[in-house]
Amino acid sequence: MSKDLREILKNKVEENLNLSNNHRINFEARLKNELHQEQKNGFGFWKIAASITILIGLAVSIYFFNTNPVEPKLAKTFDSLGSVSPELKKVENFYLASIQSEILELEQTAENKELLDGYLEKISELDNDYKDLTSDLNTDGINEKIINALIDNLQLRLKLLYQLKEQLNNLKTVNKLKNETNNI
The missing domain is CATH 1.20.5 (Single alpha-helices involved in coiled-coils or other helix-helix interfaces)
Structure with a gap:
């Protein structure tokens, strides 16, 4: 106590x-x-x-x-931008889904076939560039410059599809006006 x-x-x-x-x-x-x-x-x-x-x-x-130089570990290979991080996977999925959606909305007609083929060829070239950039990501490692180039590639493809859609709408409007003037 x-x-x-x-x-x-x-x-x-x-x-x-x-x-x-x-x-x-x-x-x-x-x-x-x-x-x-x-x-x-x-x-x-x-x-x-x-x-x-x-x-x-x-x-x-x-x-x-x-000490002996450290032998390189087997590097992780990247097959796309999405395999780098979950955040980049979301970005890549957004753009790829938007690109796919825009392509599916395109209507091919006799009047727009040439224009459509030109744009789709350019988008195909950009897709090949994307694959080259992904291989650069594997050889050079994760690099901000390459990641930005991959994102820019996706943005450019989507932008081209928006331009194509706008030109197709303009072409459709011009054809509609021609048909109306021919019918009068």
Whole structure:
């Protein structure tokens, strides 16, 4: 149980403690001696710490310079932009789905066949460029420049399809106007 410190001190009988006549002088001398010892030993810690740091640095440098070169691990191969990261997979899937959707919406007629073939040929070339960029990704490793080029390729293909769709709509409008003027 806890006791009240005040009560303990009240009940304590005061003893007459006499200090020696030289007590203060002895105390000051001892204090100066301890402070003097601390000043001498103060750099000892830093000397030990510096020695340990140098030894560790030497050990690490010897280890790295004397070890055999690390044999390359089998590199992960990338078959598309989506295999680099989940975020890039989402980007790639978005563009590929949009491209596929736009291609499926195209109607081929006798009037637009030549225009359609020209655009689809250009998109096919861009698809081959995409495959080349993917092989560059495998040889050069993950590189921001290559990843940006892959995304730009997908964006360009989609942009071409939007342009094609717009030109097909314009062609359809022109043909409709011609038919109306011929019927009048």
